[in-house]
Amino acid sequence: MFEAWGIELLKAIGRFFIHPVPYVIVAVALLLGYMRIKRERYDFHIRVYDIFHELRFAIQPMLMGLALSIFTIGLGVIIPFSTIFFISIITVLLALTLRPKWLSASFIFGVTILAILVLPQFTTGVSLIDDQIQSMATTHIPSITFLLATFVIVEGLLIWKQGSRLTTPQLEKSKRGLPVGAHETSRVWLIPLFLFLPGTGLQSTVEWWPVFSYGEQTFSLWIVPFALGFSQRSYTAVPKQAFALTGRQIFALGIVLFLLAVGTIWVEWLTLAAVILAIVGKELITYMGRKREEEAPPIFVHRDKGLIVLGIIPNSVAEKMNVEIGEIILKVNGMTVSSVQQYYEALQSNRAFCKLQVLDENNELRFEQRALYEGEHHELGFLLVQEGKRWKKEAV
Template identity: 45%
Template structure:
């Protein structure tokens, strides 16, 4: 029996490479990275991360979570209509066209697919090339879709908490008073491949090799389905890592509560409709509350009297090797007190071969870092600051570099 299941799972793996969404998500991740690099180069004349950073984040953690959730979904016997999978893919494509990646949360893709499936099957419609065994309306299919949505929301929270905090992108915007301030942006896309049990033969007989097995008098297929999970957050009032982790924890708790509530549907199937609707509303309120709380906070990355706030650190640069971090304040350079970016560059010119900085860390503790500078060092020092307003051209919004730009 175990050997048969293993064989069916291996055959189900092939379905992943027949799914157009699998390839589409790779393309979207590449476009996401390229657009981020263009914005960073426009504002800082250097990129914080390379253009393939988002692509590298697309699959690894999602693959691990997908394996874990596959064991759960198959173990508890969740049977998902093929219509739901198709509608979830269609909504993923549609929401991705808005370029607002928070709409790629499972609650907006699988949640809307839940109601589309409900409407579609109630009309007794059928899809071309699909051999559906759910053409007759049956409320017993609803709890499994709701449970799947809950599990995907838990995975979403874990991905935000564990991966969303990595590589947040520095960004310059105009604050409420019209002054230039810094924020951090998280725009991320993950793929979560998940083995699902589908009632009946997923495709018609032209695909003879499709994995099909029987339990009693019922016939089922196993598919490996790629689910997209997107996330967007603009952080202005606190350190990016802390802000993203807070959201991740809230989504995990919300997904866990919803998963528990979805179990009610197995006793009262129609309750799944109300529970899923509440999930969509609740997730939207969670996002709205987070944005309102963020808007009410003062800008963390703004110009400070005691020095220069570090908005970003270039990977593999001398600044990163010296242990400088986002949110720290450079108060002195080569023994000279820093008041603005111009004074920082002038202080760095005092000694082109050596850099000694006095830094106020995120715990308000003073520490000293130093390093020899060599010609050809990657991006020289590698620090991104909140630029002075006078260094911007108001019409083109393109950063005008100072004379001593090589040290930043």
């Protein structure tokens, strides 16, 4: 028995590596990194993060997916191959838009469930396609609804905990033609999940599953790669406030969807309610975020007193000085600064030591100081909103 399970596990690993979704997500992560670097060089004349920045975030949740598999296997989730194939097609198409916000579980699983409910009512005349559609119709509705709810919860957690980490600073032109700073997060995540698919493979009795009972059937073990994505931009709040709030809202949406998924065990039409809530709820969260941005004043702008920190270059002096994004530098080496030029002049007044007076988000003053060493960045590594920046006509 253990030998059979070992062979099946090796087959599952092999199936993972022949699946197109991991390669598409890796390619998309690298493309997002390339486009980000191009924008960073235009805005700040320096690369903030390397091209693998998005890719590192993409592969971080892989262990989370394997842990999540304990939950899905415990529920007895079995999904037909045709449904997994459809999810993969939707995922690849949404990923190729290079707009990570479309890679939401609400859209991927919402569209899939609607296809399961609607497509079997039609025929194409092509036997191969019609067979796959009819196979999709055999999908256990509570199972796919549980996957929808579970991945919305996971999406919310990832945005909440990772969405605000190492976000990308950028400069844009306001309606008045002045530079305004913003922070953007663009994430794609790869989440492998163990699933049982009907077909050849291990023969087992699965009546021990606590929720669903399928009796005796033949199935095969797969490691199915799922993908999620998220993108958001904020002008009016620091990343840890703006993006974490969105994550908590999506997490709460996932909890409500999970309760509906439980209800589908007895009332299957609740699946349609879950799909509508998932899609409308996700769009409503996006709308509320956009509304907050429109109604609140931007914070990353030129000020009469001090310079607001828009970004911090990794491994720089600035990163080691305990100054955070959104804080305001009022004085450098005892000199009041209100422009980038004054900031540079104050730094040059003492090339061996730097002392900053900083105003934090609680409007409390504090001092940060550090010795400067040969070879360290002459501008410390703070990214600031540059007044008087000239804008090119062409898009970058």
